[in-house]
Amino acid sequence: MSNYVCVCVDLCDRPKNTNVRVSLPVVCFVWQTAMVILFGVFIRYNAESDVRWREFRRTNNISSDIENDFYFRYPSFQDVHVMVFVGFGFLMTFLKRYSFGAVGFNFLIAAFGLQWALLMQGWFSSLDTDGKIKIGVENLINADFCVAGCLIAYGAVLGKVSPVQLLVLTLFGITLYAVEEYIILSILHARDAGGSMVIHTFGAYYGLAISWMLYRPNLEQSSRLQGSVYHSDVFAMIGTLFLWMFWPSFNSALTDHGDGQHRAVINTYLSLASTVLTSVAVSSLFQKQGKLDMVHIQNATLAGGVAVGTAAEFMLMPYGSLIVGFFCGIISTLGYIYLTPFLEKHLKIQDTCGVHNLHAMPGVIGGVVGAITAAAATETVYGKEGLINTFDFDGDFKGTTPSRQGGMQAAALCVALVFGIGGGIFVGCILRLPIWGDPADEDCFDDQFYWELPEDEESVEPVLEYNNHTIRNKNVYVSNLYLICETKQLCFVSNTFLYFQ
């Protein structure tokens, strides 16, 4: 006689509706149309990208086309561009079933964000006397930087929000960034070449605050998907390496021509190299058998680049960069081991990518290092002219002293923190509205709700659960048939088998 083992696929009733067929197209079309109109009203080419450049050259006595800012900054711009789209995008593909969302939504919000950033930053920084924003390669880099802040925030909420929520997060994030950046760079006159404060501290706390507001008490129902598989970890290493390699370009993209860019590259290069060794050391030390953890290699190795962001253009000295990287590698790796679980358990902050360890802490360290090195700057080291050029003690800020500059740097760090946390709480409230199509707690980290997936590899679901009692009395001794099917085919094999017990 045959027994039939009922294959019960327990599809929980899903109270949440992830259908974004109306909201996503509407938001995209409305915002892109708004961009066209606002660009039509406000945005024009600057002197170096306008057809009147030759005139400008003659007027300003510029001897050659090669002096166009384009040739100083374009290679760095492209590296930053790669970091934003491939670096951040692929770093987040580590989840086993959220690679489409990682790289695809990263693409979407970056493409939207950079347009909005050109406008917001333009209104604050590049507004010409004729009421137009004049853009060139420097503005493109700034827009990419601004977007990076929002992508960091995305890392904290990865897999738990809908694309519409991400667009809202980006719209507000860019806006807050532009205001915060204006206060820090123009009003406080702080220096922040690689954005330790402006980008990383702000972006990370913005994302963490949103994640706190969107706390999901039952997220462990998605725990089967909250991990990596072998090849998704290799994909993530593509992101890690492009971030790591191009970080010197990130920190030097907007620094002074000549020695400013040159020095920022050297400092960042060294800090990053140092971080790799201490991350590996701590990762090995805290694991059974001394095995390395891919999460640390993918993330903590980058902390040195974040932490050297503010001071990269200063006379930090090569050994200074190594020291910054040394400690950041340790702190960031320990953060992944101890702090992320603590934050989730006790502070109800669920931080998917561990941005607190990779961006928040190193960002704050970077701000502090920047304040100290600025305050400690002396004419002996910098020379009279070097001091003025490096810290831009000119115009309204003529005569500022290094110690005062150090204070301003510290104040800037506070501004970044306040904007990040405050802005995140505010935007988090908005994102809690039940209209954005976010997934239920048991459906997080799963591409199938927002993406058409290829047919033959569907989402990882427990298809078959073994009913112990049915088989106990047969000539069958099954100890533990627990089958999670990855492919339809496997299921059928098992079905067949069980039928004829």
Added chain:
Amino acid sequence: MSNYVCVCVDLCDRPKNTNVRVSLPVVCFVWQTAMVILFGVFIRYNAESDVRWREFRRTNNISSDIENDFYFRYPSFQDVHVMVFVGFGFLMTFLKRYSFGAVGFNFLIAAFGLQWALLMQGWFSSLDTDGKIKIGVENLINADFCVAGCLIAYGAVLGKVSPVQLLVLTLFGITLYAVEEYIILSILHARDAGGSMVIHTFGAYYGLAISWMLYRPNLEQSSRLQGSVYHSDVFAMIGTLFLWMFWPSFNSALTDHGDGQHRAVINTYLSLASTVLTSVAVSSLFQKQGKLDMVHIQNATLAGGVAVGTAAEFMLMPYGSLIVGFFCGIISTLGYIYLTPFLEKHLKIQDTCGVHNLHAMPGVIGGVVGAITAAAATETVYGKEGLINTFDFDGDFKGTTPSRQGGMQAAALCVALVFGIGGGIFVGCILRLPIWGDPADEDCFDDQFYWELPEDEESVEPVLEYNNHTIRNKNVYVSNLYLICETKQLCFVSNTFLYFQ
């Protein structure tokens, strides 16, 4: 009693022979030998890459080594190089079992094509008075551009042709390209910075015409392989992103030093950003549940870069670029949804990668936008000097008016179309000869015919088909055992099981 279920692997008799062991090596050796001889006769270094550069500098009163064209164009060249080899190569890895062919044959034909392109383009454009072609970084970029046209054509026939056919396609494609480019740029004096017409329109229609000539009525027999799997879609995103990020370098690589390159970058950057949002919107709008389709994200998001190719160096204005991208994203995505199935069903054009949507339509749009913006150019916007410089109204073309230039641009678009379609039909006829080792209709999109595959993951074949009648009378109720084995192991399990019924 045991029943033996016959495991019948239905290997269809294959009338076509995919063995290229003679033809592929012969073609490679003959052509590479020809390249060596022709390079020996014709190709030399130009003044800026020759050891006499210092002399040249003094003679021409060039103040610094940094004025060598190398420093203006090398970063863009490397970006274009990445687009050609990684961009196009990985974009085509989306098929589940044709990744080796996508990235490997892309590599092969690009490496061959760029040598032939240096010669062909050299004969038409860089031939010196001494009968030698003098090459420098600009020629390398031009060769990469030329190759891009053939790689676009490859996209239309991906998975359906043999490597020998691809080499023939490339040999003729490069030749046609060089003639077409000469007519468009030198005779008609049209401008086409990013090659909307010269590269994309020509390349796409060339490939589509070939695909039409090679129509396979029974291609649905390969339909099990004509789709993606989860990780092959992630690989394809590597291609998409590198194309997307570096497209500004593509469109600016050969434009004027200074503002020309600077402006082309800005226009392309903005057009691409805009395309992403409208592609996402349309993709979501036309799918059940508002889910996004990876095919659209991988392809349609790039249409804006194609369409802004011709006009990128003009004073298109930032909002103009956004508008071009806006509509191209919509049109390209709709093309994937409606036009590709239509072309296959009614016009017998099987377009594997949808190059009609990504290159043909946006290329034509780019040509039209170029013609309109050229015709509409005024001295108010460009200035007298700017108008002459931008459109190169000099030498034989002194005194050309913008409206006449617009006409020439439109004529150029027609030339590209005629060369693409005509050339494709001609080359398609050649490729129909039964000597090239192309696969049978049921063997398309399968790497196993041209590549040694790793042992443990062989091609996806139905290995075991369930014989309902054999088991019907046993104590076994098998409802639907349909097993497609991906790994040998799985087969063995099933075999074993079935034996002892």
Added chain:
Amino acid sequence: MSNYVCVCVDLCDRPKNTNVRVSLPVVCFVWQTAMVILFGVFIRYNAESDVRWREFRRTNNISSDIENDFYFRYPSFQDVHVMVFVGFGFLMTFLKRYSFGAVGFNFLIAAFGLQWALLMQGWFSSLDTDGKIKIGVENLINADFCVAGCLIAYGAVLGKVSPVQLLVLTLFGITLYAVEEYIILSILHARDAGGSMVIHTFGAYYGLAISWMLYRPNLEQSSRLQGSVYHSDVFAMIGTLFLWMFWPSFNSALTDHGDGQHRAVINTYLSLASTVLTSVAVSSLFQKQGKLDMVHIQNATLAGGVAVGTAAEFMLMPYGSLIVGFFCGIISTLGYIYLTPFLEKHLKIQDTCGVHNLHAMPGVIGGVVGAITAAAATETVYGKEGLINTFDFDGDFKGTTPSRQGGMQAAALCVALVFGIGGGIFVGCILRLPIWGDPADEDCFDDQFYWELPEDEESVEPVLEYNNHTIRNKNVYVSNLYLICETKQLCFVSNTFLYFQ
């Protein structure tokens, strides 16, 4: 009645202990601390990256910031950086279960090596009168070059050593490299732009000699892991393509400003293109059915870049580059087919990545080509000034003749060989000490001993072996149940099935 088939997982007793929980952190911390101290004592910014650059500019009458060496070399530097971290890293991911080790340990040793290289090379080449090493972008490139030598050596021992051994290999490798480089470039005054001798010949023979010293007679016990799977081959192509595309930057990164960099790029570009065609031809010719082998496409296609390294800056002529590439593609591919098995069988050199074919032979060819082209240099081709500039016949070497230079180049090649083989044997002896935590012969090529692997895809182990005798007398005709489980799930299915025989 049920029979119980004993599932015997034959876990061989492992005499070797791969626990590196003490040694790896200790080595990392000690060495990184040493780096901080040594950098503090020795390393400073050079004139072009120091804040006093503006003063330097005025003193040296440099007209613009764009003349800072940074702008001549930074784009090439970033390309080299990508080759070192992504190129070498991903090229080695081809093994089915060693991708973490390939890309992760590559990352670790490169990050350590570049710091040590800055010191070692600095002591030999950049030591200022004040006892400090002054660094700039050129030093960063040199450090990356130096690291590349050690990464080549890693290719020979991939999968067979522990991370601690790799750090030791790197420490000594960098030291040997710096001495060898000093002898070749400064004492012998040989030219070696792309390091055919200094980097490739040295690195490859260093690795091969180590591999010979660490010969593993029972390595075939790991043979199940010493191959690729479909997607690991695609990952490896990422490495191949980034190496291939950026090789022109590698060979030109340190050549003379102006025509020197320009010419090196053209020569390398052409040589590589030529190699692809002959590699494909030979690969197809020597395989049944003319199928291509991914190993050849991934590796042999790069040989042309290695072989043109020394002569890239010379007046090799475009056809000369094609010829070099032509023969290297053939030789390298034949090496993979015939020489690698021969080396393993008869010389006891186990060369995981085939570095003998990709680096050693092409490196030697490159040295020979360099010696010949240097000896054959004439004033007719180079001009009087060009000859002096290209070969740096200045200072102590004023009046050297081309033929003498050719002799020096040949001597340099011998030096590289002696340092590679001798150094490798010496370091190999050290690495044979039983304290480094290397894996047993049957555990090679397996990430699980040094990495925490994701839970659901554990290492490929034979879990179940079929006991023929147990089942022979049942109504069961199992011919060959040999099951290697890739996933736990599959094992359970089989277990269950077998229980109820």
